[in-house]
Amino acid sequence: MGETSQTGDLKLGGHTIAMGERRRVELPVARLPTDTWLTLPLEVVRGAQPGPTVWLSAGIHGDELNGLEIVRRVLDQIEPDRLAGSLLAAPIINVFGITSGDRYLPDRRDLNRSFPGSAKGSLAARLANLFMTEIVARSDLGLDFHTGSNHRTNLPQIRANLSDPTCLRCAEAFHPPIVIDASERDGSLRQASMERGIPVLLYEGGEALRFDATPIAVGVQGTLRVLVEMGMIETPPTAVPKPAAPCVVSRTSSWVRARRSGVLRLEALLGQRVAADEVLGSIASVFGEGPKRVRAPHDGVVIGMALHPLANRGDALVHVARLDA
Incomplete structure (x- = not known):
């Protein structure tokens, strides 16, 4: 300490x-x-x-x-x-x-x-x-x-x-x-x-x-x-009480990476629960040709994602955390 x-x-x-x-x-x-x-x-x-x-x-x-x-x-x-x-x-x-x-x-x-x-x-x-x-x-x-x-x-x-x-x-x-x-x-x-x-x-x-x-x-x-x-303050009037439900905990997570270069169009949202192999979006040419689907690697929740619509092969696109049972 x-x-x-x-x-x-x-x-x-x-x-x-x-x-x-x-x-x-x-x-x-x-x-x-x-x-x-x-x-x-x-x-x-x-x-x-x-x-x-x-x-x-x-x-x-x-x-x-x-x-x-x-x-x-x-x-x-x-x-x-x-x-x-x-x-x-x-x-x-x-x-x-x-x-x-x-x-x-x-x-x-x-x-x-x-x-x-x-x-x-x-x-x-x-x-x-x-x-x-x-x-x-x-x-x-x-x-x-x-x-x-x-x-x-x-x-x-x-x-x-x-x-x-x-x-x-x-x-x-x-x-x-x-x-x-x-x-x-x-x-x-x-x-x-x-x-x-x-x-x-x-x-x-x-x-x-x-x-x-x-x-x-x-x-x-x-x-x-x-x-x-920590016992340092009393609950302030502006504080929101802690939810009664237990914390959502994850012990492992995975980034989905781009399988090709192109224009990224994500459909997933931060905080969204997803299932293994669920479609999260796609990458295609500027004309929409040759699309590659972006899929969830496992069940979990989306905790991070790319914002830039232009992606290179290998770029990190969507971060999915597994949830504890």
């Missing part, structure tokens, strides 16, 4: 934040070629009562914006005098990518394959190390917000290691349309944090470079329910 004392002052980025205080903090990341500093913006909310420390992070990929809005809306509903514990909110981690609308860093590295990083490594490694040192090490739980990318959209979903009791309990509290029992990817923030014993929920929802109303709303409500589950 994190190193933050539940009582007393919190020292972060050269600032001292007392219990019951809300403070904006900027962590220096790197000096630009223009000789100006680029900083990682944080909002720290310390409750008047002791409790756990939770971080909220978004913008690890610079083209993924829904999380930025989720974090803002959650912060709007948190007041220090009604909070037990601390909330460390980082709406933009990849400050380089956000400013340019690029998924990656200037060195073309994927920040979410660079954790835990190094204070003496590449730009990506240094930024990853900064986040691990200043935020993760002080926390008891993390919520990391993502979207689809590369002209794909995702059904709102939580990805977590469900063998971890805290991950399972908080994923159930979040209660998205589906929970994916997913292993951690090498170099990811989730893997690096889990290796330190700090559980993480990764939220996926919507598409890149825009605000998607439904995934944002699902993310806000789920986050508030997790904070209630």
